[in-house]
Amino acid sequence: MHRSGDGYRLxxxxxxxxxxxxxxxxxAGRLEASGARWVWDTAEVYPALLAAGVRVARAWDLRLGRALLRRAAGAPGGIGALPADGWDDASTADEGALPIDLGGDLDPVAEFARQTAEVAGSTRPGALRLLITAESAGALxxxxxxxxxxxxxxDVHERILADLLGxxxxxxxxxxxxxxxxxxxxSALAAPTLNPDSPGELARALRLAGIEVDSTRAAELRRVDHPAVEPLLEYKKLARLHQANGWTWLDTWVADGRFRPDYIVGGVVTGRWAARGGGAQQLPKQIRGAVVAxxxxxxxxxxxxxxxxxxxAGLAHDRAMAEAGRGRDLYAGIVASGAVATRASAKVGMLAALYGATSGESGRLVPRLAQRFPRALALVEQAARQGERGxxxxxxxxxxxxxxxxxHRAVDRDAAVLDADERVLRQARSMARDRGRFTRNFVVQGTAAEWALCWLADLRHRLWELGEGPxxxxxxxxxxxxxxxxxHAPAELADRVAEAVEAAAxxxxxxxxxxxxIDFPLDVSVVDRYSDAG
Incomplete structure (x- = not known):
């Protein structure tokens, strides 16, 4: 199904x-009642159906399927070799582009046939089919x-801003x-004309006051003992609130008592979502009190x-790590295993393993985790080495x-030349390390995004079955x-919704x-306002 002229071609x-x-x-209502699976570009067609009172249970999103199959290493490569056309999604968070207008010359039936053939010819057709199904459910x-x-x-948001900002x-x-x-x-920096919003001016004022810092970021400033630091840190925190979620944001993004984010499904290369404006990927705690049922x-x-x-732990089939998280906080379980002494060390060490930290305390903790959980740590190390090799x-x-x-390929070619310049060799090694850190985390973050998609897909069906009416x-x-x-749920269904959320996980x-x-425990709160959630 796709838009064409003064209607749709179905x-x-x-x-x-x-x-x-x-x-x-x-x-659409007649077809949906028959159990149809819709094959379309969800973002283009589904809003009109939903507004007309038709909720769709299942879909195959052709645009998302095309994006996944273009890069899938296990696919035969037929779609990957196609020239770009209107089915290719250019609206990723990284590129910041606008959605492509499909126009009337694209054939969804032919594209669906291409995609299903590509999946069938892949090394793991069941997995790829599930991925596209889950991604499509996320789009719905x-x-x-x-x-x-x-x-x-x-009114609550305005009161929060007035209390914090004036x-x-x-x-x-x-x-x-x-x-x-x-x-x-x-006053503290003896800089009467300082604009604290200017990193350059602020850095110069700090140096003139005898404060040597590598940057003006909050984490760097917290290490400095000077009367200017406390008001500066508070200024930075509140200035961020004013800029990101102040009155202008409220005027732009909240209407009729609702904030309506424009999500980009799969907008990040790992499969995580992004959003077009509005800051939906970060709602600071300062304003969560305005989210009221x-x-x-x-x-x-x-x-x-x-x-x-x-x-x-699930990817690596590391039973020792799975057992550490069985029915309890995983980091506490790592401590109980004897790998490290404190929960803080467990968390820091695990983040170092996932993101490739090699220096300082975090780097020293990784070998201890590797001794206790060898399968898990070997998996991310293998992914890192694969990335370093390109x-x-x-x-x-x-x-x-x-x-x-x-x-990257050009630098690698230059570095492979006999008697290559040392500068080029250093650059090649640096780029390889960066790529390795990326691939190390990609397999884990990307699979976590797949778990979240499956959670969403299952949950939306359970929620629909709990209620009645539109x-x-x-x-x-x-x-x-x-x-x-x-x-958002009728109060009388709160307990059943909480059970559905956990069952879907x-x-x-x-x-x-x-x-x-492997357990996937949830922290679940039933509250009137978001700020009260545990």
């Missing part, structure tokens, strides 16, 4: 016909979350609290505990890394971020890792 049972906009809801959920919207109280002022002026803190920084409704907030290390790695379901850049009257997803979801774990004994 193919069912091998017959293509035109469906005008006015008849779309009735025809993304449209539904935008349609439903995250409940947002403008009364609203014109966009070209600093609020009172920021101006007061800026004056305190100027409607009267008679509640918020069920859930996030997965230590998702990436648990996914690593090779591709893939997630559990087959999402693969992009090829190395042309610049979409907005039933429990529904309103927010998603990597390993966290928020469900368990189902996602079994779908990906079968009977391997």
């Amino acid at each position: 193919t069912a049972d091998g017959v293509e016909r035109a469906v005008p906009f006015t008849a779309l809801a009735a025809e 959920a993304a449209v539904e979350m935008r349609y439903g919207g995250l409940p947002w109280r403008r 009364p609203r002022v014109p966009a070209d002026r600093r609020p009172a609290t920021l101006e007061r803190l800026a004056d305190a920084v100027r 409607d009267p008679g409704w509640t918020l069920v907030v859930a996030d997965a505990a230590q998702l990436e290390p648990r996914v690593l 090779g591709a790695v893939s997630t559990l379901l087959g999402r693969s890394t992009p090829p190395v850049s042309a610049r 979409f907005a009257a039933r429990p529904h997803l309103v927010y998603f971020l990597h390993d966290e979801v928020i469900v 368990g189902a996602a774990g079994r779908l990906l890792f079968a009977d391997f004994p």
